Amino acid sequence: MLTSTIIEERKVSLVVIPLTIVALAIAPSVVSGSQLITMITVLQFATLTLAWTMFSGPTRYISLATAALFGMGVYTSALLRDSLPIEALVLIGAVAAFVLAFAIGLLTLRLRGVYFILFTFGVTALIRSTVQWWESTVSLTVGRHVEGATNETVYLLMTIIFSLTLVVAFLLRNSKTGIALVAIGENQDAAEHLGINVTRVKVLTFAASAVFMGAAGAVMATRFRYIEPAIAFNPLISFLPVVMAIFGGVSRLWGPILGTAVLIVIQEFLITEYPFWYLLLFGLLLIVTVVWLQGGLVELVERVYWWLKIEWIKMKMRVKMRWREWREA
């Protein structure tokens, strides 16, 4: 009863997604420069979280490779920024991430559960340490400067990438592949027996989701300005989207977005007032979510919504009955 059908969600999304995109597009003329900078961070993590959820949400394969895929885009910019326009960097970064994700997908076909999680983590760490070794031993540069771009440009590009992620995530959920992903998440063997080409679905979806991560990386490099392997492949970039998605709730399209927005706001607020406590709060929120609110904020919001609705209906009925009584008196 608390879950909506996919058809209803589809109808709502058809209205709200365009509204969101329009709102994002209007934002620069309404918000201050400082707010715009915050929104860029929000868009970065919203994109990563949404892209992560595309694959890891329904299939329940928790991927920790986000940093590796994002980092591919970052290094694309770091290496080619001076020779190519930013649009080209975004495309190349996206393709590079796609290729890497495709490879990881093929390698992990037989890995499940904890092993899959650990492998994605290990491969990211391997890439980070290899790039570090390469930069310090072969190219002898380690740190690279990336020429910046205006806040407006970065915001615009991130909005486009985020919007594309959102649209693709929506289309995926409402497609046969989307249903196949859920089936895989419920029972991979049964799905296989039902005739689903599990290999193709998993690998292609994982690789497709990486496209947006790589694209985001290529853009954000211009914001980071200074790149080192530890910055481009920062493990937090893998962990935070997981926390945000789970906290927000992966069963709805808007769950990860809500989770991202709420956590970033909390973090920005706590960082200025209580620099140490935000870690504590994040941790507690995650534990609470995992144990009691498995559906995340989505579940909380929907429960509250339905509770309110039912109370409203009950109240209406009480009023009606009293009215009738009064009339008959």
Add this chain to the structure above:
Amino acid sequence: MTGYSERTTIIDSAADILVTGLILGGLYALIAVGLSLQYGVGRVLNVAHGEFIMVGALATFSLFTVWEVRPVIALGVIAPVLFAIGYGLDWWLFNDLRGSSVNEEHFEGRSLLASFGLVFVMQNMILIYWGGQHRGYTYLNTPVSILGNRYGANRLLALAVAVGVSLALYVFIKRTRLGKAIRAAAESPDMAAALGVNKRRVLATSFGLGAALAGLAGVLYSMMFQLSPSTGIELTIVAIVVVVFGGLGSIGGSLLGGFTLGLVISFVNFIDPSLSIVAFYLIFILVLLFKPSGLFGRELHAD
């Protein structure tokens, strides 16, 4: 960018690689043994394991520098406290997750995420109590001569403890009643419950024991390294790699896996130290790809 002087004999070099590798391996095994127990019995991949180690290490540091308590004595305080904390965590948090999870894989994922939240919580508390400074002290730094080369006594102690603890644990699980109950609970929880084993208590005990072992590792770790609140995650990674390498769920596997890993890294260090971290992660993912059950299998579930 390497260069090393002439070694007097090849045997010298080989001896050095061997002993250094075993010492390093002993350290690895010590860091990993607590996690191995927690996952082997309770199927909890406790990513906060490194934080427990850091608590043990920092507590030892404080006791040593402020009250001049020797680390061995400090252990007597730290181990029970961490045991209690671990016990409580399992009794309330992980047990709850066990009950409400659909299947084992579901539980493993959720407990991993919950322990991840625990990382944030514990790091924050460490930061609040001890601050962000790097801290350190040295203890038992004296050189000991083995096969013509000298090694730190504190590192040799860590090696001895690692071996001793692993053996003791092995015997404990195989021979004692509580140990057998633990094995039963790990192997077949429902059967064990039917036979009168208090599953909840046994699981909590093993988790607590794992936390106490983390404290032990921390005590020894603090003798040799500078401590900072962010080291916890690095230690957890080492523990996970060792545990996977040796076989998730096998205590003996962690010991042997730790030693093997130590020897391999020691050898790589001899060739080109700048590649040692790369080698570390490469071994990790190769094991996951080709032998996910680890090199030494799952003896907690065997015989």
Add this chain to the structure above:
Amino acid sequence: MIGTKKIAPFVLALVVALVATACVESSDDTTTTTAAPTTTAASTETTSATETTEAAVDAPEKILIGNPIALSGPVAGPAETTQVSSYDTWAADVNAAGGIYVAEYDQRIPVEFVRVDDTSDVPTAVALTQQMIEEDEVHFIFPPWGTAFNFAIAPLINDAETPVMGCTVGSKQLVEQAADFPYFYTMLNQYFDQGAALVELLEDLGVTTVAIIHHDDLFGIDFNEFVKPALTDAGIEIVFEETYPLGPVDLSQTLRAAQDADPDAFLAFSYPDETFLMTGQAIEIGFNPDLFMASVGVAFPAYREAFGPAAEGVVGTGAWNPGIDTEDAQGFYDRHVALHGAEPDRWASAACYATGQVLEQAIEAAGTLDPKAVKAAMDTTTFNTILGTFEFEGQFNPVYPGQIGQWQAGEFEIVSPVDDRTAEPIYAKPEWPAG
């Protein structure tokens, strides 16, 4: 009709997201206008009671200095020891005198730090700096801790035409970029001065063979690249050289190999964690060369505390100590200890304190708080600081009390350049004490 019951959650999400960003703005505002969190400078507000006679109406109440820096995360410790404490000591000193005198308002105005946590994350530091520049509420910006962080914000502050002085930054790239970023200044002595002084020391002591190890990061690589040819020119032989990755767990193999090469001097271009590790392990394996040198970390009081008598004779990069003959060195030391209960380090702390002095004197010379005018003043003023008297040369501070130091009887004495010595170097280093 469409299923309005399902629109609500989606719209709610959208509204929350937009409201969220609006709320962020208000919390950002509070950081810049009200007092920042607990770590702001203890600003003794003796405002210009005696000098209000002709105060301009539009004089700001405080000179606000924005400082995005690590208050949490892996580098928060060093940031606190070296940078934040020194900045705060300076602010306390300035405010005790009533503040900085700004001719434009004919008034002394106290300073206040607006400190925000970059959580030891470079991109966060960049975003925070951007926001500070965008909001335009602070008068000046002091940089975060660390080379990577300083590099990342250099282009930003340069475009915003507000001068910034780095005191915890060291790299070859600074020289290459100085022309590109005229608004970025470096207060800290760099590897080329330290490397040259190191070789000078080795020559002076009659060292003939050295073993070198370094990490695979910018600092170690740059240092090594500079020192190696200088050693060869001086006729000193490099009998061992090895690179190790950042964050090592065990350097004993490397140290033993260096030991086998039997060098007169052992040089390590390292970061604090590695410095501490290799010292401990050198003691463990009994590696006792006549000269034992490591880079970052030796000059920390924590090093002396961690190793006690074993620190005697260890050489490190730096260098400054409270006993030097510059203006107020001992005073800085005393006030730092009084305010923070901890000593300043013997390398960068002084540079960070001097940063404040430079800003103060530049403002006084310019007579205004306008960043461009202050920057122009920085290029032409002669500064009187605890590091000595100097003028910037190409945005670098060419004067430093010492480059290489050595722990002797609990103090970090300057042993190189030879002309700047505060004590004769101990050569050979005493044996590591037993136990």
